[in-house]
Amino acid sequence: MxxxxxxxxxxxxxxxxxxxxxxxxxxxxxxxxYTVPEDSAITKAVHDAYAAISFKKGEKPRLDEIGNYFIPQAQLINFRTDTADVSTLPQFINLYKQFVSSAHIDEFYEEEAFGKTEQFGRVAHRISTYNTYLNTRDSIAERGVNSFQLIKTPKGWKVSSIIWDVEKKSLPVPDYYLKK
CATH class of the missing domain: 1.20.5 (Single alpha-helices involved in coiled-coils or other helix-helix interfaces)
Incomplete structure (x- = not known):
């Protein structure tokens, strides 16, 4: 028993x-x-990066402010073509300045249409569907998906890299990267 x-x-x-x-x-x-511990701070860092490259008619791009939202060693990688175009932050700023001048851009606005954050400790990732407006806010000139990598520094969340691809007929932005 x-x-x-x-x-x-x-x-x-x-x-x-x-x-x-x-x-x-x-x-x-x-x-x-899962709840992202610092989602609002990370989202704000991404939105601040978008705002740093945006400017209204009658304004000039604030090129000297762009670096405030990135670590100095940041990489920006775009797949506008079939191969990765890798830039350092100073190279990106210079390319952006040339683009605005040569394409006669007098208004540039980029915003997040959809975003989702993942975080572990001082490392974060934000997938961010974006809309770009050129010279008017009436129509979207470009849409694509950014992959932001961020790190938490003593001065807050900073972008360490962005990798993006642009929507094309052969590569539409999938529904799960759009607002529901």
Whole structure:
């Protein structure tokens, strides 16, 4: 009888442990259970980066402010063509300045249409569908998807790299990267 009670108690204890472990595993892998600890600060850092390259009619691009939202070693990689075009931050700023001048851009506005953040400690990623407006806010000139990588510095969240691709007929932005 003692052995039967001991076996029943052990079985109950093992079952309870397995149930607790299963619940912990289920909640840690469930996407709906995850909350980004600093989502609003990371989202703000991304929106600030968009705002830094945007300017209204009658204004000039604030080229000297762009670097405030990036780490100095930041890389910007675009797939506008079939190959990756990799730029340092100073190169990107220079290319942007040339683009605005040569294309006669007197208004440039870029905004996030959809975004989703992932974070672990001082490392974050934000997938960000963007709309670009050139010389008017009446129609979207370009749309694509940015992949922002950010790090938390003593001065807050800064962009360490952006990788992006532009929407094309052969590459439409998928529904899961658009507002629902």
């Amino acid at each position: 003692k052995n039967l009670l001991l076996i029943a108690a052990l079985t109950l204890a093992i079952s309870a442990c397995q149930t607790a472990e299963k619940k912990a595993a289920d909640s840690s892998t469930s996407p709906s259970a």
